[in-house]
Amino acid sequence: MNNFLSTAGPKFAQVFIAVFGFLAILAVVFWIAGRANGRKVKPVANIVFLGPAALLLILGLIVPAFQTIFFSFKGEDSSKWVGFSNYKWIFTDPDMRRVLVNTLLWIGVVPIFTTLLGLLLAVFMDRMKRESLPKSLLFMPMAISFVGASIIWRFVYNYSNRYQPQVGLLSAVVKTVGGHPQNWLLDKPLNTFLLMIIFVWVQTGFAMVILSAAIKAVPADIVEASALDGAHGFRLFRFITFPAVRSTFIVVLATQVVGALKIFDVVRTMTGGNFGTNVLANEMYSQIFVQFNQGKGAALAIVLFLLVIPVLLFNMRNLRLERSER
Numbered sequence: 001m002n003n004f005l006s007t008a009g010p011k012f013a014q015v016f017i018a019v020f021g022f023l024a025i026l027a028v029v030f031w032i033a034g035r036a037n038g039r040k041v042k043p044v045a046n047i048v049f050l051g052p053a054a055l056l057l058i059l060g061l062i063v064p065a066f067q068t069i070f071f072s073f074k075g076e077d078s079s080k081w082v083g084f085s086n087y088k089w090i091f092t093d094p095d096m097r098r099v100l101v102n103t104l105l106w107i108g109v110v111p112i113f114t115t116l117l118g119l120l121l122a123v124f125m126d127r128m129k130r131e132s133l134p135k136s137l138l139f140m141p142m143a144i145s146f147v148g149a150s151i152i153w154r155f156v157y158n159y160s161n162r163y164q165p166q167v168g169l170l171s172a173v174v175k176t177v178g179g180h181p182q183n184w185l186l187d188k189p190l191n192t193f194l195l196m197i198i199f200v201w202v203q204t205g206f207a208m209v210i211l212s213a214a215i216k217a218v219p220a221d222i223v224e225a226s227a228l229d230g231a232h233g234f235r236l237f238r239f240i241t242f243p244a245v246r247s248t249f250i251v252v253l254a255t256q257v258v259g260a261l262k263i264f265d266v267v268r269t270m271t272g273g274n275f276g277t278n279v280l281a282n283e284m285y286s287q288i289f290v291q292f293n294q295g296k297g298a299a300l301a302i303v304l305f306l307l308v309i310p311v312l313l314f315n316m317r318n319l320r321l322e323r324s325e326r
Contacts, residue, residue, distance in 0.1 A: 026052060065305075071298035078294050086299035096283070102192055103280045103307075106263055109193075111256035114200050118207025119249060123237060125208070126215050135212070139205035146202060146265030153198045154270065159183040188276040195277060198266050203259065207252050214248035215241060247318060254315040261307055280304050 029048055075082045090096050121138060125131040141149060158168030159181055166172040171181035185191045218241060242249070264281035267273055273282040280300055288297030 068298045068301050071294050072302050074295045074298075076293045076295055082295060086295050087303075089296060090299060090303060095278075098276060099278045099280060099283050102276070102278060103261065105189075105192065106196065106199075106260045106279060107257050107307075110196050110199050110260040111253055113196075114203045114256050115207050115211075115249065115253045117200065117204050118252065119211050119245075121204070121208040122212035122215055123241065125212055135205075135209065139209055141202045142205050144202065146198070146263075147269050149198050149202050150266050150269035153201075157184045157194060157270075159185075185271055185277075186275050191271065191275055192277050195266050195270055198270070199260065199263060203256060207256065210252050211245060211248060214245040218244045250318050251315060254311050254318075257311050258308055261311075262304065280307075 029051065032044065071078055072086055073081060073083060090100070125135055128134070144152070155167070156169045157171075158166075159171050160166050160168070162181065166175050166181055168181075168184075170184060174181050184194055222240060222244075262281050263279055264285065267277055267279055267282045268285070271277045273279070273286065281304065284297050284300035284304065287293045287300060
């Protein structure tokens with residue numbers, strides 16, 4: 001207990017001092033704002049409302065971003081400059097190429113499959129009379145963390161010796177139909193796709209709920225008029241429903257791309273990045289907190305950030321086009 005207090009005590013004290021100092025600054029700012037009058041009211045109000053947010057943005061985002069860029073050009077212990085060596089390692093090392101391929105595979109397969117499956121379920125649920133129950137069941141995995149979901153699916157992928165009873169659901173099913181169970185998480189590249197199923201299982205409910213709300217917002221008179229003109233089934237979906245929810249579909253797709261790009265929990269919990277399943281976020285964690293290589297970890301963080309930017313810009317452009325059309 002004494003060791004814990006001696007180690008953690010100073011850290012808790014620093015946190016307390018930082019929080020207390022921030023609250024004290026806010027109290028002073030609001031006290032000054034309360035005494036302002038006349039022409040000073042508007043500029044003081046701007047400072048009061050924008051100042052703390054701008055300060056937190058600078059200290060919590062901008063400064064760490066520049067520090068990460070700075071460290072990415074340094075060596076393992078950040079004591080000397082190495083130039084672009086860390087970035088060269090990312091794109092030339094054979095193991096890192098495998099990591100990049102896996103990451104691209106995640107962002108190329110998982111978002112599309114998750115969003116399309118969510119859209120399909122949303123369309124089907126929209127025609128059901130009592131849709132709240134199945135929607136709740138499909139959305140329920142969202143209440144589970146990726147770590148919890150991974151633990152659940154470890155039981156599904158569990159493998160036992162062929163002379164022993166198969167505890168894992170997948171192995172039991174394969175054995176029942178006459179197949180030969182195997183250690184699924186060791187089989188490349190099948191294990192990567194098995195990990196993707198966990199992400200799809202968790203996120204499909206989210207995509208379904210958002211797209212279902214967009215489908216509900218389609219004006220009923222347009223749907224009825226289209227039905228009178230002979231648009232039914234797939235034609236109704238292609239020419240009426242999907243164009244009406246296209247912007248929402250793109251937003252959900254972009255959200256899933258960002259989620260797949262920064263996936264970490266599933267890979268870390270299921271395989272630890274071994275057996276050819278490693279991705280950028282997990283490798284970044286390993287470099288910084290396992291191998292204590294700050295330079296390579298910072299470079300991986302910058303590459304991850306650069307991959308996210310095009311998705312965000314595309315999403316912003318799509319939202320602006322939608323607003324201009326209105």
